[in-house]
Amino acid sequence: MAEMAAENKMPEVLFWVGCAGSFDDRAKKITKAFAKILQKAEVSFAVLGTEESCTGDPAKRAGNEFVFMMQAMQNIEVLNGYEIHKIVTTCPHCFNTLANEYPDLGGNYEVQHHTQFINKLLEEGRLKVEGGHFKGKRITYHDPCYLGRANQVYEAPREVIRKLDAELVEMRRCKSNGLCCGAGGAQMYKEPEPGRKDINIERTEEALETKPEYVAAACPFCNTMMTDGVKNSEREGDLPVLDVAELIAQAEDL
Amino acid sequence: MDIHFGIQNIIFILALAAAIWAFARQWNKIWRNIKLGKPLDRTDQPGARWKTMARVALGQTKMVRRRYVAGFFHVVIYVGFVLINIEVAEILIDGILGTHRILQAPLGPVYDAAISFFEILAVLVIIACVVFLWRRNVQPVARLRSLSGWPKRDGNYILVIELVLMMALLSLGAAEANMNNLNTEGWLVTSQLAPLFSGLSQEALHWVERGAWWFHIIGILLFLNYLPYSKHFHIIMAFPNVWYSRLSAKGKSDNLERVKAEVQLMMDPEADPYAADAGGNGDDEDERFGAKDVQDLKWVQLMNAYACTECGRCTDSCPAHLTGKKLSPRKIMMDTRDRLEEVGQVIDQKGHWEDDGKSLLYDYTTPEELWACTTCNACVEACPVNIDPLSIIMDMRRYLVMEDSQASAQINTMMTNVENNGAPWAYAQADRANWIKE
Numbered sequence: 001m002a003e004m005a006a007e008n009k010m011p012e013v014l015f016w017v018g019c020a021g022s023f024d025d026r027a028k029k030i031t032k033a034f035a036k037i038l039q040k041a042e043v044s045f046a047v048l049g050t051e052e053s054c055t056g057d058p059a060k061r062a063g064n065e066f067v068f069m070m071q072a073m074q075n076i077e078v079l080n081g082y083e084i085h086k087i088v089t090t091c092p093h094c095f096n097t098l099a100n101e102y103p104d105l106g107g108n109y110e111v112q113h114h115t116q117f118i119n120k121l122l123e124e125g126r127l128k129v130e131g132g133h134f135k136g137k138r139i140t141y142h143d144p145c146y147l148g149r150a151n152q153v154y155e156a157p158r159e160v161i162r163k164l165d166a167e168l169v170e171m172r173r174c175k176s177n178g179l180c181c182g183a184g185g186a187q188m189y190k191e192p193e194p195g196r197k198d199i200n201i202e203r204t205e206e207a208l209e210t211k212p213e214y215v216a217a218a219c220p221f222c223n224t225m226m227t228d229g230v231k232n233s234e235r236e237g238d239l240p241v242l243d244v245a246e247l248i249a250q251a252e253d254l
Numbered sequence: 255m256d257i258h259f260g261i262q263n264i265i266f267i268l269a270l271a272a273a274i275w276a277f278a279r280q281w282n283k284i285w286r287n288i289k290l291g292k293p294l295d296r297t298d299q300p301g302a303r304w305k306t307m308a309r310v311a312l313g314q315t316k317m318v319r320r321r322y323v324a325g326f327f328h329v330v331i332y333v334g335f336v337l338i339n340i341e342v343a344e345i346l347i348d349g350i351l352g353t354h355r356i357l358q359a360p361l362g363p364v365y366d367a368a369i370s371f372f373e374i375l376a377v378l379v380i381i382a383c384v385v386f387l388w389r390r391n392v393q394p395v396a397r398l399r400s401l402s403g404w405p406k407r408d409g410n411y412i413l414v415i416e417l418v419l420m421m422a423l424l425s426l427g428a429a430e431a432n433m434n435n436l437n438t439e440g441w442l443v444t445s446q447l448a449p450l451f452s453g454l455s456q457e458a459l460h461w462v463e464r465g466a467w468w469f470h471i472i473g474i475l476l477f478l479n480y481l482p483y484s485k486h487f488h489i490i491m492a493f494p495n496v497w498y499s500r501l502s503a504k505g506k507s508d509n510l511e512r513v514k515a516e517v518q519l520m521m522d523p524e525a526d527p528y529a530a531d532a533g534g535n536g537d538d539e540d541e542r543f544g545a546k547d548v549q550d551l552k553w554v555q556l557m558n559a560y561a562c563t564e565c566g567r568c569t570d571s572c573p574a575h576l577t578g579k580k581l582s583p584r585k586i587m588m589d590t591r592d593r594l595e596e597v598g599q600v601i602d603q604k605g606h607w608e609d610d611g612k613s614l615l616y617d618y619t620t621p622e623e624l625w626a627c628t629t630c631n632a633c634v635e636a637c638p639v640n641i642d643p644l645s646i647i648m649d650m651r652r653y654l655v656m657e658d659s660q661a662s663a664q665i666n667t668m669m670t671n672v673e674n675n676g677a678p679w680a681y682a683q684a685d686r687a688n689w690i691k692e
């Protein structure tokens with residue numbers, strides 16, 4: 001972004017990568033897949049790079065408003081400094097925080113989740129996909145809480161999957177009734193409380209009930225949780241857990 | 255019009271006045287308790303609020319979602335309750351004036367049709383109560399099986415009371431159907447039930463009729479005064495509760511104004527230091543970050559506790575509960591109500607609030623429960639009366655972390671990383687853009 005600003009250029013959209021997308025090895029693949037999609041669709045985009053910092057979401061969900069506010073205000077300063085208006089992000093947690101919790105603090109942006117953005121590119125014909133090797137495959141989609149219930153985005157990712165000519169199979173609990181993967185609310189960073197089972201195992205079992213060939217996710221944290229769940233049921237080899245962006249990128253051999 | 259004003263009516267008027275007085279007293283106490291919460295303005299977008307109330311509370315849309323048996327029979331009882339109340343209004347007038355079915359003559363056939371309709375509803379309500387008693391006791395559904403003690407008894411009492419009241423109403427009509435000077439042919443159900451009392455003399459019928467009438471109306475007045483002690487209070491509280499429910503995206507968690515002001519001050523030395531007070535209510539100094547006790551919560555959260563139906567739909571969809579953790583969002587709401595009632599009792603006894611050494615957090619709800627929440631909003635989504643258990647969980651977590659420094663080592667590490675490295679993990683900020691080159 002700094003480079004673009006130096007050249008006095010304004011990107012169509014700012015790609016907010018998020019911490020998982022920047023540092024986590026698995027999530028980085030999602031980041032790259034989405035960046036490739038943006039390039040393929042000839043979208044002019046920028047990233048903040050080292051000027052991006054955690055949105056503060058994990059601290060806020062853990063109950064620490066101080067750390068959250070400090071992060072938020074720093075980020076807003078950077079974003080407003082570049083006069084950013086449109087943001088797209090591959091992380092539903094960043095999406096939720098940027099869209100819902102930043103406006104109070106002076107950060108007003110039009111924020112989209114990457115599944116919404118991809119769906120729009122497809123609808124506008126800026127991006128074209130053919131089913132490729134996903135044609136007719138059974139794909140089940142796991143709703144991230146912070147995209148679905150928290151922000152009522154249920155259809156965009158599903159429409160993208162349908163455009164792959166794949167067979168979208170729904171889990172017992174889906175959409176507004178979807179079961180959490182177990183990572184939210186700062187759970188990602190701690191051991192679960194004692195109980196019968198880990199939440200991601202429960203959710204993976206529901207996914208397996210649909211006899212899928214792929215599990216689709218739309219959140220780097222859900223992805224990790226579902227991947228671990230699949231490993232746990234020893235299906236690692238034949239049941240890939242892929243982000244919606246990766247599905248598109250793979251279908252197009254990007 | 256036949257008016258027989260007599261001793262019966264005087265007794266009735268006294269009973270009615272006593273019932274209303276007792277209810278008003280209870281109501282004021284509850285309102286006082288709710289007002290112990292912190293202020294919160296939820297009067298924006300009145301249009302959308304009325305619409306939500308019409309849809310969710312009046313229209314019961316969330317009741318019928320995915321829960322077809324419970325949803326259907328609940329609607330039956332609900333419609334029965336609302337419409338049969340029209341008949342109760344007539345009973346009240348009769349009781350006060352000494353008339354007998356005052357609306358019958360002026361309304362004529364419309365009256366008979368209405369009574370027939372109410373009678374059918376009464377039969378349906380009886381069936382629904384039996385089904386619900388079955389689902390609570392004989393073959394309990396999971397979310398109701400987990401209830402025990404008072405909440406379980408409370409649920410059963412309500413159903414039995416409703417059942418008995420409906421039976422009294424039908425007995426009333428059935429007795430009248432056998433009485434000489436009354437015009438009851440048009441009443442669908444009670445004309446069928448009439449043979450039950452056909453052997454009785456006119457004198458005895460009169461006693462049965464009076465008995466059923468009194469039983470029914472006194473039952474209703476007692477029921478009215480049972481409400482404030484019961485989860486059944488939701489029949490009243492559901493409406494304001496839904497009206498004042500949150501309209502913004504569920505993912506939005508409120509930003510603590512005081513923290514906002516302090517951080518702003520920290521980041522901008524030129525900011526007005528007195529602005530720190532602007533968000534609060536003046537007495538900020540002893541205001542806590544987050545919630546330890548019910549008084550730290552917002553009034554809407556306390557109203558939530560009185561509106562909770564204890565139905566357990568929240569807990570039934572909670573990922574933590576489903577996998578055997580201690581957390582139950584229903585329990586969070588019941589804890590809040592129980593503690594609030596306890597605080598209210600202290601105020602009743604002492605005339606003002608005096609610290610009793612207890613608090614919602616720790617004495618009712620444990621940190622273990624709070625930390626098990628994934629903030630997934632399933633409970634908020636599932637609640638038929640738009641209660642937000644998650645906001646209470648978050649407020650208590652805030653207290654744990656910001657006031658009591660009670661976070662686990664792992665959570666502390668995460669928070670330190672966010673603060674120092676700008677990421678929840680210990681990566682260097684300089685490496686953030688490495689993926690571009692990889």
Ligand code: SF4
Nearest residue numbers: 572627628630631633
């Ligand atoms: S938000 Fe928390 S309490 Fe509510 S359902 Fe999810 S995990 Fe359970």
Ligand code: SF4
Nearest residue numbers: 562563565566568637
């Ligand atoms: S909070 Fe809502 S869903 Fe949960 S028990 Fe109470 S009324 Fe039912």
